[in-house]
Amino acid sequence: MELRHLRYFAAVADTCHFGQAAKRLHVAQPALSYAIRQLEAELDVALFTRTTRQVALTPAGEYFRDEVERILASVDNAVHGVRRLADGRSGLIRLGLTGTAAFSHLPQIARTMQQELPGVALQIQTDMLTPEQCNGLRSGTMELGILRPPAIGEDIELRTIAHEPLVLAVSAEHRLASEPVVSLADLRSEPFVMYGNRESAVTSVLLRSCRQAGFTPHREHEAPGTAVLLALVTAGLGVGVVPASVRSLPLDGLVIRDLPDAGEVELALAWRRSNDHPLVEAVGRLIESLYAADAASAGH
Template identity: 35%
Template sequence: MDLHHLEAFLAVAEELHFGRAAERLHIAQPPLSRTIKQLERDLGAQLFDRTTRSVRLTTAGEALVRPAQDVLEGMRTARRAVRSAGRGETGRVRIGFAGPSSHVLVGKLGRVVREQHPGIELMLQSTTYNYEALRQLQDGELDLAIARWRIEPQGLDHRVIAVERYVLAVPAGHRLAGREEVSMAECRDEAFVALPADPGSSVRDAFIDTASQAGFAPNIVQTAPDTWTAVALVAAGVGLTFTLDTALANVVQTGIELVAISECERPTFQQIAWRQDDRSPALQAVLRASEEALPTPDLPSEPGA
């Protein structure tokens, strides 16, 4: 029994006339009759009572109608699904990101994808720090990553979606509060709250490098799992934190103030990245949507511009 047999059976069952069923199937009547007989032999049951004047379904034939319809509808559904996936209308796209600035960007992307491609599901991994996100992307564990980096990653295409600058978050009332700018060297004796080293945060790496260039190893008194926690600890007076202006723009800032860092005039860039060899139609659809949701901003023409 195959789909050809079921299509023939349903045509006869619905027309109750072999001639009309043959016309509907665009075949001659004798091949149709042979197909029905083959199906009956395969099932070991007579499906139709035939006379010279009429065709009727037997009890066995009536029992086959609904299963046959379900099988053919299932096949049509499968074909539609394959065609839709091939056109990028359905599918899944896995996105890795971390931090409050990325959460806002993902929200914008998710809204546009939902409006333009409701059949595409975004699978979000919200605690994937930059270097881990890039590794997972290169290994095929992610399809997209929102990240920033200092060394060009291999095998990836990417596009800038945000221009950012490093700043210090200090408690309200701190000696540095109210300053427009501070040198990192002035923070030699300060206590700091930092993101963990293990997940591979580019912000932490930039913090350590900036302090090192200023001639000291920072006194990290508390590690925070994310920027929200770090800001809460700063507001409580635990220490300062080195972070990004875009991250703090999306965090409640009660009890803290932001101060620019003179050594960090040069901006950093948040980017959306994907594998160069990934031709998934769903991914391509999401990338097109990202150009509307997360357009590339005007980039500084010179470092520090």
Template identity: 40%
Template sequence: MMELRHLRYFRAVAEELHFGRAAERLHIAQPPLSQQIRHLEEELGVTLFVRSTRRVELTPAGQAYLERVEAILDAVDVAGLQAQRVAEGRQGTLAIGCVGSATYSLLPRLVRALRQDLPELDVSVRGEMLAPAQLSALISGQIDLALLRPPVGGAEVVVETIRRDRLFVALPEGDQRCAGESVDIDELRDAEFVTHAGQGRSVMNGILASICAAAGFVPQIRHEVAETSTLVTLVAAGLGVAIVPEPTAALGVAGVRYLPLIPGAPTVELAVARPAGVPSPMIEQVLTVLRRVAADDH
């Protein structure tokens, strides 16, 4: 029965055109090599080599066979390397979901780092996803990793905090509160807010309510939006103020001023969530890169 080793034996002899040199290259004795080539010819029913005491030459049939054998062996070698890269987590397809503020700061740096460290990874991203939508996509397998704001619950996922972001106030340029270096929460009692969607659809909406409640007032919400880019655009248009994570400033919308929120310099976590269970080698590789990029980002 023909095996891959027979094809490798044949290619070595065809390339060396010398049984002795081919045997040395294959680290086998010459007589068994000659015997295997004869068995191959018998199985194929063709003569692959013309042998003489002084030289070995490929027959036309042997030359045609060599072209096919080289393609087969090259494909086998490539398949083996690909399997190794997949097993090591260096090749595959990865989908990442990302909360709005990190979409414009951490995510671009992460994708660049993945392209450099894991160039054979096919990465797709879904930015501007609120936490509940990310969790749903993660559990259903639509995304492999979620970058979101805790709290995140459920036995279906594993959550790891990768950094903490300061909370800032986004103000329209020219707002009287832009005159200082920070904004006290008490200065926002009479402000109209632009915020992310409420009713449990956005962590930041809950954070806004908690911060204002701790200061003794209920925020006046003028607009609720689904995307951070829309939120900042409405602030720039003078339709309200917003409490946002510091990285939101990376969005770079003209007409908006970002100032730290006080007192207490409150912060909000950014976490990565993945499906529960032992992570795949690919996920482990990506998490290593993500942790480094998140640490460098601060």
């Protein structure tokens, strides 16, 4: 039994007319009649009653019609799904984000994907530092990351999508909370809350900027990610220097101030170099376009 036999049967069952069915299928009527006889012979059952005036389904034919409709619908859905998958419009993407990227861009990413790629399921892992994301990309537990360069280890491809200045985070009771702009020199004697991972891109930029300002920051407390870092700062345990996207996270008791001489960090889209799945490329292009649009609007 071939798939074409089922499609031929469905057309005849729908029209109850071999001539009309043949015209719909763009086949010769004798070829269609022969194919139906082949199908009946294989099933060893009559699917139609035929007279000179009419063609009608037998009870077996009526049952078979319902089953064939279900089978053909499943086949069509499978074909459609395979094509969407090959075009990068269907499937699952596991996306890792740095803490601040989640605060500022995740709602926009999720909303745009729902609009542009509704067949793609998005699984999010947030507040991941760069080393953790690179490990996830290499191990295959995630397909895309939004992280701070440089990448840690090999086989990771990066595409810069944004540059973010570093800003100062202090508790509302801190002496610098009322200052609109602060310099690094003002932080010389302050205890710092810093990321616990020494390979953090934010920490690398901060240490370099502090050296240029003539001091080494005093690491009073360490945090595994941005959310914990900001909580410790809010509690008054030290000051924090973080990417400016934390401004999108309203937190009672936390004050964000400009820190012009602290430098800036890159934000990059990351994926495993050997992962050439079209879905990864499709979602990556969408994310990159969102950040490019934000940068263009900020420049006006």
